[in-house]
Amino acid sequence: MRILHTMLRVKNLEKSIQFYTEVMGMEILRQRDNETGRYSLVFLGYGSESDTAVIELTYNWDESDYELGTAFGHxxxxxxxxxxxxxxxxxxxxxxxxxxxxxxxxxxxxxxxxxxxxxxxxxxxxxxxx
Structure with missing residues (x-):
């Protein structure tokens, strides 16, 4: 077993992609939109998903805000x-x-x-x- 990815729900997909690629230096590994489910997924990381754990950004088209909660650390x-x-x-x-x-x-x-x-x-x- 190994960790595959960590999923983060984001409010603004383009702003988040810009942060993780231009500020943090990650590469977009794959991206897809789901019309039926009304969401977009973008997987980013420092290497191939077959070799390293990556981050999954989830953008739900009909959501505009999320609470981060107190359980997630970093x-x-x-x-x-x-x-x-x-x-x-x-x-x-x-x-x-x-x-x-x-x-x-x-x-x-x-x-x-x-x-x-x-x-x-x-x-x-x-x-x-x-």
């Missing part, structure tokens, strides 16, 4: 350098909500970014996992 993305990643994200118009720096225990460097719908994305340095 998506974590590994980067080579959290400080440089934050600089690049801010330069591309992204919102950094917790600047790069050590976590409370000091064991790793991390930061948090927010997508257009308010979902949190944690940036962690990759060397932590090697």
């Amino acid at each position: 998506i974590a993305i590994g980067v080579d350098d959290v400080y440089k990643a934050c600089d690049k994200i801010k330069a591309a118009g992204g919102k950094v909500t917790r600047e790069a720096g050590p976590n409370k225990g000091g064991a790793s460097i991390l930061a948090f970014v927010e997508d257009p719908d308010g979902y949190k994305i944690e940036l962690l340095e990759l060397h932590r996992f090697s």
Whole structure:
């Protein structure tokens, strides 16, 4: 077994696609509209769905707002350098909500970014996992 994808419901599909591709550097892997169900799906990631977990953006045509709730925490993305990643994200118009720096225990460097719908994305340095 392995994780395939994480689905996020989004209010504005184009704005979310722009964020995940231009700000976060992901690629659109596949996309489809379902006329009968009145929704669109876009799968994005840093590699093939056959090799890595990806994000599924779901846009329901007749919904205009969602509550994020209190149970969902964040998506974590590994980067080579959290400080440089934050600089690049801010330069591309992204919102950094917790600047790069050590976590409370000091064991790793991390930061948090927010997508257009308010979902949190944690940036962690990759060397932590090697």
